[in-house]
Amino acid sequence: MSSASSAIESDSSESNHGENFALAELFNTDATTLQGRVKPFSDFYRDTVEKGMVHYSREIVSAVSNRTRVRAADGTIREMIMLGSNNYLGLTTHPHVIGRIKDALDTFGAGVGGPPLLGGMTELHRLLEKRLSRMKGAEDTMLFGSGYQANLGWINTLIRADDVLLYDAYNHASLYDGIALTAAKTKFSAIRFAHNDMDHLERLLQRYRKAEDRPNRQIFVAAEGVYSMDGDLVPLPRISALCATYGAVLMVDDAHGTGVMGRHGGGVGEHFGMKDGVDIWVGSFSKAFGMTGGFLSASREVIDYLRFCSRAYIFSAHLPITTVAAVLGGLEVLEREPERIVRLHENARYLEKALSGLGFKTFREAAIIPVHMPPDANIREVCKLFDDEGIFLNSIEYPAVSKDGQRLRLSVMATHTPQDLDEAIAAFERVGRTVGILAGSSWRGPQRAG
Template structure:
């Protein structure tokens, strides 16, 4: 085994703190002799935080998820809030055409399929969705999964073999990390992180991996995301694709937050960069722009055929319910007929980001996700409580989801946000920012 490659092990898999790969259980370990004793420290911590109004998790939404939602608070009272915590970027969850598509499908196919895809669970609608997604992604075929999480587990556990090398961005989703850990239990491959969006680091690793994989049966996989969910920044896909071609690596892109949002037609981050069809294997999710659930993999027909019969997370799961398939198809039709939704989404995101930056907040935008950094010496939970009281529904991202100096508020923008919604949010940020000291610190 070559010594010029870093050793891939599960310690490296677990050591990256980012908003998509962490486990709170690591912070509440106890040697209690009972199961109740094992979980009690976390339960007590959470209940105390909730009693103080500092645990804004699992808030109960009692209306359709749109730009304005009805939320039942900890005190049991229901009130309207402006939603900046949903990935329903295009407002498709309440679109009349989408809902009509779902109602029509229910009448024809019923509510579910009652079986896995290979054994009676595939309908005409499932095949139609696979075909439509293949066109969007410029690929030969597509495979549908119960979730994006299952899709990542599915390809990693199926395609990686002994002595293969997997190079992945350190900020990839937890499902990739879990797929690596699961595969490592039975397969002797190398999984090596490269620094976030650092193509020079990736190049060095590819050079070393190429030397090590001289045998033709050994494969190199490079995995990145199109749009990263915590900061909304884009991967430098053209350069990564160029490196993969140069060094004979298979490029896999997790485009969960790009599909439906990025590119003129919403086909994804590859379309945004003018390289549709330049991805070997593209993973996506229906839980973001389409407001549903489920995931997919698009690629060459031979690869998809292999996964269809060999991917355990596909074979041993019931197929997507009819409501989901019909809803996604309806959403794709809306995007194709109304590309102005994508334009409006980007305009809304740009307007909100400009307003926050003008006030002195540390923020950033490349897609529809806007992170607002909060100085490490401020209590982000208390700040989130202020926004909750102001009727602004957003999410706080704190340690251990990110490093202690990387805590942030995360805003997801929708095309259905009105200018009034955005102005109210900007006013709330100014008022709360001055009250808590965020703006002063950010501008110093």
Template sequence: MGLDFILDELKSLKDHALMREYKTIESAQGPYVQINGKSYLSFCSNNYLGLADHPKIKQAAIAAINQYGWGIGASRLVAGNMILHQELEKKIAEFKSTEAALLFPTGYMANVGAVCALVGREDIIIGDKLNHASIIDGCRQSGATFRVYPHNNTSQLESLLQRSSKYRRRMVVTDSVFSMDGDTAPLPEIVEITQKYDAILMVDDAHATGVFGQHGKGMIEHYRLEGKIDIIMGSLSKAIGSIGGFIAGSKHLIDFLKNKARSFIYTTALPPAACAASLAGLTLIQEDTSLIDKLWENVRYLKTQLSEFISNISAESPIIPIIIGSAEDALNLSTRLYENGILIPAIRPPTVPLGTSRLRISLMATHSKEDINRLINTLKPQMAQIAQKVTI
């Protein structure tokens, strides 16, 4: 009795190839990482521009530690609001073309905090079926009626909005780039529909920030939707190479969240050095878009190479999934790649629906053509061995 159920559940996870375990990285995050003293070519990081280990970002963090120390010791509203938080929020607002922005310790907390602050029992929140777990958790915790529409199905979204006039507030929430499929939401259409029904629109731009748009400002820049999205969420932990999450929007929205978002209010502020690193990351992107160009060059190259032996490769973003099917097959393939010095963990349920376990390849600007060729040369014979027809 007591905690005995844990052993049963762990056994069941192992039996179904669903046990999650992590590898321990002994080096900086880059295209190559060291594990157990051996070098592995990594295709599983959200460090899209390779900034996590960029000299300018490291220098900025070190300088901030020297000036402000490391820890904060308080939440923003108590005594943890430092000058670098303010500077970073100003920079994010400018980057996202909004009036203001608010930092959260992580993107996860930004999503949960914003959703729970904005909707409650009298409201409805409508989201894409493949939205990120942090949005789903926010929707569930908010107490609002929560409905999902089939992935990217805007006519179903519209029909849910049509049938939701009895609610006090109606909010629509979608990822701009879907984290496990790498495809993108039809944002212009979603904007039009939400405006038609006078609903609030929240967009999670975590994987588009630093990647999409001519200046890396995200999907809002890509589609020229400045001023048309009520709530823009983003993460500083992916292409920006740092840590933290944010909400960008009107000044009123930000003032409201400062007062109502529990995951902002009841937690210690980000360390100033993390803010300095994010500021440096955003500045780097603003000053030089060549890393973004290189990232997209890699996406196009990998797509061409993969398409030669896998049908229907969709490469709308640097996240390129190869759907395998069963968790066991995906895990076996990942293990064989690992034995050949390539790191791509298998993504399995509950992160993705049953029967769609996959390898989620993610590319970085710092991958070379030789790195991509090595992936292809290792993957190709392994894929040939998988009897099941592979579809994306």
């Protein structure tokens, strides 16, 4: 039996990205008691809270929408423009979604009270599996308690000894943890390739391709549809073609693409006009659908196998009916109101163009906009200024990103109004000038189409 470290081979694409960090490593001590181990971090955290420099775990006291009521550290409640939620389509407050949940609760109660294999599932669970299969162009789908759990489930079940997993350096933390879990019992090779670097991936595919002395080897390639910290897309046509050429199984985690990309919200597959070419789709309900839970779509044979062999699936209670009904309601809203996706991208494009025009370093391909901060900027102070301005956003600092990669991460929603975005843009200009990021400019605003 191999150790986790022996199964993960080193490569030139070392990752300092946020999905593979462990904050605890910064607070290691030689303490001999549990209290001694945890106290340094607790002291640091409490001191930071007292200085008003912590903007995590904020208390929400209303529905999460374009403007959300938030309890401040001093106990006061105020309305803030929400730019920190992945509720991209604003579905959490949609009347049809709320109605779907109420009807389902009246019919089925709150949950099934057990794992799907033994406790069973409702007809709504089965309907959601069918709807997601159709959305992803797959034969079948299974539901998980979270997208994180879905990634743990397929890696730990499908990868065997002597297999090879090639994965993008910016893949989600759940993939890293799935690798470590699998490595504890299976001797396989896991190698990073540089982010979205298809030339690097092809060199690795050539190196690890199935050979006569490795007849049972299966190569897996893991990527994401939309990368969560940078908001850029996978080059899906190229990576799919490479996997087909070298006989590799392609898994795409489309958590931030499902419901966002493509004319009907089908994800990056629909965005690129690809009806096939991906073997395994993983997704999450915690982004565009505003809930929790995840899914995995693949061939019928793969799903049959995972339903009975994935420990992450068979030893977890099934999704509560509220989640299933909400996602079904969200899918129905997408069908009836495709203009929500159009409006989402119009809003994201408008905001990114304005911030770039002011002089901020930004980027956009989906609904995530990273706004990079100078390495010497105190990003906690910057975030506090935005908090004072009534702008709810997320600051991403080291070690979640490299020391020169700190940023503000904005999540745009279809329900943001022109007034919301213009107020946010004005706040960005004021804060940027206050902290010296912007030399000096005056926001006039690009002309909106229509």
